[in-house]
Amino acid sequence: MGNIEIARTLESYAALLDLAGAGYYTVRAYRRAAELVRETRAPVAELVRTGRVRELRGIGPGIERRLQELVTTGKLEELEELEREVEPALVALARFVGLSSQRLVTVGKELGIRTADELREAAAAGRLQEVKGIGPSTEAKILAGLTREQHTARRGLLLNRARALAEAIAAEVDGIVAGEVRRWRDVVYELAIVTSTPPDLESSRLLVAVVEPGVAITVEGIPVTITVAEPGAFGTALLRATGSSAYVASLGDLPAAATEEEVYARLGLPYVPPELREAPLERDPPPLVEVADIRGDLHAHTTWSDGKASVAEMAAAAIERGYEYLAICDHTPNVRVVPGLDADALRRQAEEIAEVNARVAPFRVLRGTECDIRRDGELDLPDDILDELDWVQLSLHAGQREDEVRLTRKVCEAMRHPAVRCLSHPKGRIINHRPPNALNLEAVIQVALETGVAIETNGLPDRLDLRDEEVRLCVEAGVPIVCSTDAHSVRGLGNMQMCIATARRGWATAADVLNTRPLDEILRT
Ligand SMILES: [Zn+2]
Numbered sequence: 001m002g003n004i005e006i007a008r009t010l011e012s013y014a015a016l017l018d019l020a021g022a023g024y025y026t027v028r029a030y031r032r033a034a035e036l037v038r039e040t041r042a043p044v045a046e047l048v049r050t051g052r053v054r055e056l057r058g059i060g061p062g063i064e065r066r067l068q069e070l071v072t073t074g075k076l077e078e079l080e081e082l083e084r085e086v087e088p089a090l091v092a093l094a095r096f097v098g099l100s101s102q103r104l105v106t107v108g109k110e111l112g113i114r115t116a117d118e119l120r121e122a123a124a125a126g127r128l129q130e131v132k133g134i135g136p137s138t139e140a141k142i143l144a145g146l147t148r149e150q151h152t153a154r155r156g157l158l159l160n161r162a163r164a165l166a167e168a169i170a171a172e173v174d175g176i177v178a179g180e181v182r183r184w185r186d187v188v189y190e191l192a193i194v195t196s197t198p199p200d201l202e203s204s205r206l207l208v209a210v211v212e213p214g215v216a217i218t219v220e221g222i223p224v225t226i227t228v229a230e231p232g233a234f235g236t237a238l239l240r241a242t243g244s245s246a247y248v249a250s251l252g253d254l255p256a257a258a259t260e261e262e263v264y265a266r267l268g269l270p271y272v273p274p275e276l277r278e279a280p281l282e283r284d285p286p287p288l289v290e291v292a293d294i295r296g297d298l299h300a301h302t303t304w305s306d307g308k309a310s311v312a313e314m315a316a317a318a319i320e321r322g323y324e325y326l327a328i329c330d331h332t333p334n335v336r337v338v339p340g341l342d343a344d345a346l347r348r349q350a351e352e353i354a355e356v357n358a359r360v361a362p363f364r365v366l367r368g369t370e371c372d373i374r375r376d377g378e379l380d381l382p383d384d385i386l387d388e389l390d391w392v393q394l395s396l397h398a399g400q401r402e403d404e405v406r407l408t409r410k411v412c413e414a415m416r417h418p419a420v421r422c423l424s425h426p427k428g429r430i431i432n433h434r435p436p437n438a439l440n441l442e443a444v445i446q447v448a449l450e451t452g453v454a455i456e457t458n459g460l461p462d463r464l465d466l467r468d469e470e471v472r473l474c475v476e477a478g479v480p481i482v483c484s485t486d487a488h489s490v491r492g493l494g495n496m497q498m499c500i501a502t503a504r505r506g507w508a509t510a511a512d513v514l515n516t517r518p519l520d521e522i523l524r525t
């Protein structure tokens with residue numbers, strides 16, 4: 001059994017565990033194991049057979065047992081059991097109305113309900129209360145969930161997942177992605193597709209229940225609105241399905257046209273990129289930064305800390321993207337949950353970086369660090385090593401819950417260290433998991449203006465930190481933004497697109513983004 005097949009099985013298992021209501025960490029452990037197996041070069045089946053699979057970081061005893069079963073029997077008993085038990089349509093409806101899937105599966109079984117229409121009728125007739133454990137308030141909640149006018153999910157999807165899902169659905173119905181995904185919102189609560197051929201929603205693999213004509217839901221409970229447009233009014237429909245309702249309303253009556261460009265032209269307005277169609281515009285947008293403007297990535301990890309690729313592999317991938325430079329910013333010891341580099345380790349890493357640089361010139365691998373700000377406010381590396389490095393960025397990993405005054409004082413103080421060039425993921429949020437910290441961004445912007453420290457918009461899909469509005473604060477204040485992926489693998493460098501989209505949503509032009517500049521300007525302090 002090959003790594004790809006093992007990874008796929010682990011992914012299906014994770015998806016079904018998620019549907020069956022398993023905990024966040026369990027599901028995540030299987031998703032990460034799948035990713036690990038997919039990316040490692042070692043033959044995983046062989047490692048399992050020889051009892052060495054736990055040498056792969058992130059494979060614990062539980063996952064090892066599943067892998068043993070999979071490698072010896074060719075299947076996972078529990079996966080097949082879950083496949084028989086889990087009813088995607090009911091799980092989707094449960095998530096959509098905000099109920100535990102277990103409860104709705106019980107309702108479905110007892111009353112023979114399988115579709116949204118049946119559920120709505122039963123709720124309207126008061127029949128759901130026949131099921132033990134369903135009271136009038138739960139029934140009312142289900143009915144309200146199924147009859148509300150605005151279709152939004154209870155829990156949003158990360159942008160990368162939402163994009164993949166929307167594109168797959170668009171391919172199924174021969175349409176184009178619109179809505180929040182086309183605007184590159186950081187969290188996506190609803191999907192929208194525009195097509196010119198009426199789709200057969202019942203035969204879709206990805207849309208598991210139809211809640212009303214033209215609106216279906218995915219197994220995650222995400223509503224998908226599908227608009228069918230005449231070719232002559234396709235642009236109008238696309239524009240309408242892309243902007244927020246406030247933005248679309250601000251345009252007034254829309255003329256029918258085949259393309260969006262034509263609609264804007266007839267309105268006598270300049271074309272507005274989808275990223276800016278979140279709210280009515282106060283002025284014409286400037287030319288926004290593009291992925292093609294980026295000359296390098298200033299935040300990447302390697303196997304020296306928790307990355308999956310070596311310095312040489314990351315450099316090769318950056319060269320392939322057409323970059324001129326890549327900053328290796330592995331963690332420092334204070335992080336603890338993953339290996340961190342002290343001054344000695346950074347000097348050993350420097351030798352490896354020098355060897356790579358000798359081979360890849362004029363491309364340049366920069367010696368960097370993602371230096372922790374410790375709880376006491378001190379930087380996690382001594383001054384002499386900080387002075388040696390090409391690119392020092394600061395991160396707060398522990399102590400995110402501190403109050404505004406202390407947190408802001410600590411970060412601002414750390415930014416004043418002369419070696420510091422950038423502040424990473426300043427708000428520390430993990431989307432759907434941890435709220436932003438109390439850091440006062442206005443104070444940070446003031447210090448950034450005084451010190452010349454740039455502020456990162458981090459491209460990890462669950463961070464996107466700074467977020468759009470915060471980028472705009474920096475842009476308006478004249479503080480340079482750094483668009484970095486925080487890549488932990490070769491593939492991670494691909495998150496630049498989401499990073500740029502976030503900057504664009506913050507009205508950033510190429511001039512506002514530091515890593516659109518050539519290497520000598522990055523090195524110059
Ligand atoms: Zn970090």
Ligand SMILES: [Zn+2]
Nearest residue numbers: 299301370486
């Ligand atoms: Zn990082």
